Amino acid sequence: MKKDSYSVIGGRVPRSDARAKVCGTEKFVADYPHAGTLHVAVIRSPVPYGELRGVNRTELEALPGIVATVFAEDIPGENCVPIVGRDMPCLATGKVNYVGEPIGLIAAETAEDARRALASVKLDIHSLPALIDPEKARDPDAPRVFGDDNVFSHLVIRRGDVEKGFAEAAVVVEGFYRTPYQEHAYMEPQGMIAEPEGDGSMTVTGSMQCPFYVQGALATVLGLPLAKVRVIQAATGGAFGGKEDVPSLVATQAALVAWRTGRAARLIYSREEDILSMSKRHPAVIRYRSAADRDGRLLAVDADYILDGGAYATLSPVVLWRSLVHSVGPYRCPNVKVDARAVATNRVPCGAFRGFGSPQILFAVESQMDRLAAELNIDPVEIRRRNLLSDGDATATGQILEGSVGALETLEKAQSAAGKAPPKLSGNSRRTGRGVSTIFYGVGLGATGQHLARTGATVQVLQDGSAIFSVGTTEMGQGMCTALAQIVAEELGIPVSRVHMTATDTSRVPDSGPTVASRATTMSGNALLRACSPIRQTLLRIAADLASTEPQNLIVVQGRIETTAPKPRSIPLQDVIDECYRRRENLAEEGWHRVEGTTFDTATGQGNAYVTYAWATNIVDVEVDIETGVVEVKRIVAAHDVGRAVNLDGVEGQIEGGSLQGVGFALLEEIISQDGVIQNPEFGTYSIPTAADAPKVEPVVVEAPFDGGPFGAKGFGEQPLMGIAPAIANALADATGIRIFELPLTPERVLAALSQKKKK
Amino acid sequence: MKLDFTLNGKPISREVAADKRLVDFLREDMGLTGTKEGCGKVECGTCTVLLDGHPVCSCLMLCAQIGGRHIVTIEGLRDGDNLHFLQAAFVDAGAVQCGFCTPGMILSGAALLAENPDPDEEEIRRAIAGNLCRCTGYTKIVDAIRLAANRMRDK
Numbered sequence: 001m002k003k004d005s006y007s008v009i010g011g012r013v014p015r016s017d018a019r020a021k022v023c024g025t026e027k028f029v030a031d032y033p034h035a036g037t038l039h040v041a042v043i044r045s046p047v048p049y050g051e052l053r054g055v056n057r058t059e060l061e062a063l064p065g066i067v068a069t070v071f072a073e074d075i076p077g078e079n080c081v082p083i084v085g086r087d088m089p090c091l092a093t094g095k096v097n098y099v100g101e102p103i104g105l106i107a108a109e110t111a112e113d114a115r116r117a118l119a120s121v122k123l124d125i126h127s128l129p130a131l132i133d134p135e136k137a138r139d140p141d142a143p144r145v146f147g148d149d150n151v152f153s154h155l156v157i158r159r160g161d162v163e164k165g166f167a168e169a170a171v172v173v174e175g176f177y178r179t180p181y182q183e184h185a186y187m188e189p190q191g192m193i194a195e196p197e198g199d200g201s202m203t204v205t206g207s208m209q210c211p212f213y214v215q216g217a218l219a220t221v222l223g224l225p226l227a228k229v230r231v232i233q234a235a236t237g238g239a240f241g242g243k244e245d246v247p248s249l250v251a252t253q254a255a256l257v258a259w260r261t262g263r264a265a266r267l268i269y270s271r272e273e274d275i276l277s278m279s280k281r282h283p284a285v286i287r288y289r290s291a292a293d294r295d296g297r298l299l300a301v302d303a304d305y306i307l308d309g310g311a312y313a314t315l316s317p318v319v320l321w322r323s324l325v326h327s328v329g330p331y332r333c334p335n336v337k338v339d340a341r342a343v344a345t346n347r348v349p350c351g352a353f354r355g356f357g358s359p360q361i362l363f364a365v366e367s368q369m370d371r372l373a374a375e376l377n378i379d380p381v382e383i384r385r386r387n388l389l390s391d392g393d394a395t396a397t398g399q400i401l402e403g404s405v406g407a408l409e410t411l412e413k414a415q416s417a418a419g420k421a422p423p424k425l426s427g428n429s430r431r432t433g434r435g436v437s438t439i440f441y442g443v444g445l446g447a448t449g450q451h452l453a454r455t456g457a458t459v460q461v462l463q464d465g466s467a468i469f470s471v472g473t474t475e476m477g478q479g480m481c482t483a484l485a486q487i488v489a490e491e492l493g494i495p496v497s498r499v500h501m502t503a504t505d506t507s508r509v510p511d512s513g514p515t516v517a518s519r520a521t522t523m524s525g526n527a528l529l530r531a532c533s534p535i536r537q538t539l540l541r542i543a544a545d546l547a548s549t550e551p552q553n554l555i556v557v558q559g560r561i562e563t564t565a566p567k568p569r570s571i572p573l574q575d576v577i578d579e580c581y582r583r584r585e586n587l588a589e590e591g592w593h594r595v596e597g598t599t600f601d602t603a604t605g606q607g608n609a610y611v612t613y614a615w616a617t618n619i620v621d622v623e624v625d626i627e628t629g630v631v632e633v634k635r636i637v638a639a640h641d642v643g644r645a646v647n648l649d650g651v652e653g654q655i656e657g658g659s660l661q662g663v664g665f666a667l668l669e670e671i672i673s674q675d676g677v678i679q680n681p682e683f684g685t686y687s688i689p690t691a692a693d694a695p696k697v698e699p700v701v702v703e704a705p706f707d708g709g710p711f712g713a714k715g716f717g718e719q720p721l722m723g724i725a726p727a728i729a730n731a732l733a734d735a736t737g738i739r740i741f742e743l744p745l746t747p748e749r750v751l752a753a754l755s756q757k758k759k760k
Numbered sequence: 761m762k763l764d765f766t767l768n769g770k771p772i773s774r775e776v777a778a779d780k781r782l783v784d785f786l787r788e789d790m791g792l793t794g795t796k797e798g799c800g801k802v803e804c805g806t807c808t809v810l811l812d813g814h815p816v817c818s819c820l821m822l823c824a825q826i827g828g829r830h831i832v833t834i835e836g837l838r839d840g841d842n843l844h845f846l847q848a849a850f851v852d853a854g855a856v857q858c859g860f861c862t863p864g865m866i867l868s869g870a871a872l873l874a875e876n877p878d879p880d881e882e883e884i885r886r887a888i889a890g891n892l893c894r895c896t897g898y899t900k901i902v903d904a905i906r907l908a909a910n911r912m913r914d915k
Binding site: 012014015017018019020021022023024025026027028030031184185186187188189235236237238239240270271476477478479649650652653656657658659660661682683684688690691692694696697 | 896
């Protein structure tokens with residue numbers, strides 16, 4: 001029998017890890033006992049580009065408390081941290097390519113010994129003219145940082161006839177947009193502990209999103225088979241993409257020391273080291289031209305942009321790909337020409353950050369929509385309504401949408417939740433404005449990541465009626481652990497509080513790919529459903545015996561199995577489990593889920609890029625002080641189509657937190673870099689929003705269920721950040737008439753634009 | 761130096777380096793790892809503890825500064841299995857995500873409620889402005905502190 005409603009899916013369920021976290025007992029990597037553990041310090045390049053000629057190794061090794069040093073020549077395996085490509089060394093050799101690049105490792109008895117040794121490092125580096133400006137990367141005389149042309153990846157969309165589209169247009173607008181680095185600013189800095197085991201294997205525990213990436217990197221660098229590398233995720237204090245690829249660096253650094261010394265080694269980054277050397281959101285330079293007919297319907301898009309990838313390819317090719325697929329926004333557009341390039345510079349390698357390349361391009365897309373609307377004198381909400389993709393439409397990559405398209409519903413619900421815009425102020429220096437953005441998000445890894453689109457899970461029902469499960473994806477704060485516990489609870493009728501997730505551990509579950517692309521809850525959820533299914537069948541079969549009925553007459557509810565035929569009966573689930581154990585039935589199963597069907601043609605940029613899409617509309621009210629240039633966000637209404645909200649608290653938490661990161665990206669956050677050296681590696685000068693300057697975020701949940709997701713759920717955790725910056729820029733334009741093309745929208749930029757406008 | 765002070769209600773007497781940071785002393789010497797370190801520069805508030813009832817960053821304090829004073833860490837807030845009002849409210853209001861800022865955030869909230877049992881939203885936001893959170897957007901944290909205040913007054 002099928003249930004017509006759910007017991008725990010869709011409710012508000014307290015996080016399963018909340019109690020440990022409020023008590024301070026949750027164990028993050030720095031909280032593991034470390035008596036007898038060596039401390040690792042990383043010797044880093046002080047220059048953006050240079051020839052590495054030597055280091056005072058003997059002197060360092062003679063210092064008190066120093067047990068060993070490790071340099072490139074000592075690496076037992078391959079000197080490579082594999083990510084998308086294999087261009088990044090673990091420890092620099094020959095050349096250094098960015099400030100902060102790891103050169104060597106110091107193993108010290110105490111943190112203080114390590115610090116002292118680091119201060120005694122003497123590097124012999126011959127500095128070379130560096131490539132700092134990404135716009136100069138393709139110049140013929142630019143220093144060669146990567147390959148022949150400093151281009152990590154060049155991707156295109158060629159769709160329809162762009163020239164014809166522009167020729168037929170009633171209006172054309174063009175803009176040059178720039179977006180800066182964004183620092184993840186997870187509260188817990190990076191950290192790893194490596195323990196050499198007696199059998200020659202290596203166990204590494206730490207803060208990370210992707211244990212299987214870390215396992216692969218360790219096996220490569222240590223020259224060990226994967227079978228001899230075990231990676232365990234410690235509680236992870238925020239990640240946002242910043243613990244996707246770079247933990248592989250941190251882990252290999254700790255593990256090389258452990259391998260060299262035969263002792264456990266611990267490496268916890270300082271905040272400064274973390275900001276200087278770890279990944280960031282790619283800065284972007286975007287030229288974007290859009291054409292529309294008299295009614296505001298998009299006719300053509302022609303865009304050309306670069307992402308600054310930094311010194312190594314890391315994830316840049318796939319970040320670029322996601323940005324490309326999102327480069328026209330959630331709109332119908334018959335004619336599209338996009339050229340996107342990720343280029344190399346002598347700057348810190350950029351990587352994954354919530355939105356993965358899309359916030360940059362969506363800033364341009366959504367600014368352009370408002371500029372078209374203004375030219376045509378159409379309301380910004382109305383122009384979006386006329387262009388929004390709906391079921392059966394084709395995306396910019398030619399993908400025909402089949403179901404789960406909640407775009408219009410997010411627009412309508414956001415508009416009705418937001419109500420009337422606040423009245424325009426005049427007289428004093430305050431101006432009010434409202435801005436809107438409508439965006440979409442390709443769920444999961446998509447066509448370029450199809451080889452990784454699989455997950456495993458195990459579930460076991462124990463004798464006392466509790467259940468334990470393991471998955472290969474990770475909890476980093478987003479709430480996966482609770483959503484997955486709910487899925488197991490719903491399927492098996494066990495209370496959520498009695499369903500326990502083990503720490504993610506490469507030795508428990510097969511390689512399940514990375515925890516990225518908002519895929520964890522849906523992918524592991526599906527794998528868990530597959531694991532639960534045979535257990536559920538066993539429970540029903542045994543219950544049917546106990547109730548003298550057929551399994552198909554039974555329904556699983558919380559704590560019970562019930563039937564109406566042949567007569568109403570309710571059996572405590574525990575009785576069924578007891579009977580299963582008496583009969584030695586197997587209540588432990590594995591589940592495996594893989595995603596098929598994504599395609600992409602690199603010549604044309606056409607294909608079924610993602611299995612499905614999430615959709616969102618943001619409506620933002622701002623107040624701008626035209627004397628000081630300060631933009632204050634008063635209110636954000638954020639409507640997101642999530643397919644199905646598994647845990648409402650979790651969904652709202654993603655919307656509220658992601659939106660605020662978007663506010664930071666829009667207004668505050670800026671890495672100041674001088675000649676390739678980051679000047680503000682600290683929260684005092686790299687400001688992120690505090691409680692005092694956070695606006696009210698009002699989440700609106702839209703549910704257009706996705707057939708391929710557990711209970712209809714779609715991954716959407718990245719989406720809340722993605723459309724906030726253009727909505728704020730649009731609100732600023734509405735309030736003041738100024739259009740700013742570069743983030744963040746600082747008071748200086750606002751004042752400069754206001755004075756420019758006055759001159760006109 | 762010999763350090764005498766009160767920790768979570770209990771008198772403590774220890775030999776300790778005067779210039780040891782309080783956060784290191786608590787985490788390493790006392791094994792109280794609930795106090796987190798996020799920046800080491802008094803900029804993020806994750807290492808917040810209460811010093812005679814006031815929130816301070818333990819990464820800035822040295823052991824020499826706490827003689828005779830009373831320190832409360834997150835471990836000292838609950839009574840056995842019974843969570844403090846703020847801890848329970850953080851669980852119930854969905855105010856926890858990654859949890860790294862949570863101990864400091866709760867202690868700043870506790871200091872606020874001890875002084876002002878009925879704070880409005882502005883007062884709550886000001887009181888936790890020194891505690892950064894990158895996950896939640898603060899909405900549910902503010903809700904949790906309100907909820908705790910209401911429950912404490914109703915008890």
